Amino acid sequence: MFFKCIILLSIAVLVFAAQIPRPEERIIGGHYIPIEYVPWQVSLLNNMVLRCGGSILSDRVILTAAHCVFNVTIEDLSVRAGSSHWGKGGQVVKVLKAIPHEQYCHSCSVNDVAVLILESPLKFSADVQNIALAEKPSQAGNITLVSGWGVTLEGANFSWPILQGVHVTILDPTECKRSHGEDVICADAVERDVCNGDSGGPLVSLPDRKLIGIVSWGYGCARKNPGIYADVVFFRNWLSSTINENLNSSTDEC
Structure with a gap:
């Protein structure tokens, strides 16, 4: 009876171990990261399904890639902020406007940047914060x-x-x-x-x-x-003018 219990326990341990994700099954070479360590990170959802990521620039402005909003319906877009899970928790806010770079080329991935204006402001907390844009070009080896x-x-x-x-x-x-x-x-x-x-x-x-x-x-x-x-440094001027123009017009509409 004791030997039988040992066998059953060993099988249970092996089954449990088989369910533990191997390193190659995660973001390639990466690791879990709590949202409070990257509170600027949001998930961009299309009909509540993950489409892309994004970054919080202000309580109503998100920065993402232009190809993330290519061929989508604006009414279907929302962002989830303040959660390490893309599918639950945090704050979900609808996207009011999606503005890709006017010279974005989908077939050649040039000017792959877009600004999202949210319908309502995010509520900042330890898990939801904006991030500052870099002012200087990146250096090799950083x-x-x-x-x-x-x-x-x-x-x-x-x-x-x-x-x-x-x-x-x-x-x-x-x-x-x-x-x-x-x-x-x-x-x-x-x-x-x-x-x-x-x-x-x-x-x-x-x-x-x-x-x-x-x-x-x-x-x-x-x-x-x-x-x-x-x-981001290359696009700083475009980002500034695009945000100012569209955020101000959104406020006027409200």
């Missing part, structure tokens, strides 16, 4: 943090339900811009990367924790090719 709920393995068709983060290193900006365009940053790390569903999310400089990039695209996930991010 360590950064990127986060999101994207697929956990290239080719997977489901998103990880809990927020993941990973550290990546900025590559030579001159070479990056020569290869991929003036409006982007390249970042990479061995077996660490973002993947589908992380688009629009924040690339944050460390240790000053400023927004330097927006997840845009890449050739696969965690391959030898770098991740490509829209360069």
Whole structure:
């Protein structure tokens, strides 16, 4: 009887162990990250299903990638802030306006940046905070943090339900811009990367924790090719004018 119990217990332990996610099943090379560590992170939802990530610039302004709002109906868009889960908790607010860059090219991923204006203000707390934009271009070798709920393995068709983060290193900006365009940053790390569903999310400089990039695209996930991010410093003037114009007009409408 005792021997039988030992066998049953061993089987239970093996079954439980089989359910523990392996490292390769998470955001590639990353780890769980509490929302209070990245309180600027939001999930962008389309009909309450994860579409992309985004960053809080103010209580009514979210920054994301232009391809995240391509071919979507504005009435179906909302953001969830203040939760490590894209599907529950925190605050959910409808999107009033989605303004992609007027020269965004969907087929070539140029000018992949968009501003979202929310219908009502977010309520700031320890879990919901805005992030400042970087003022200076990123430097090669700088360590950064990127986060999101994207697929956990290239080719997977489901998103990880809990927020993941990973550290990546900025590559030579001159070479990056020569290869991929003036409006982007390249970042990479061995077996660490973002993947589908992380688009629009924040690339944050460390240790000053400023927004330097927006997840845009890449050739696969965690391959030898770098991740490509829209360069926030490059778009600072566009962001400022777009936010001022659309936030003011939204206030007038209210």
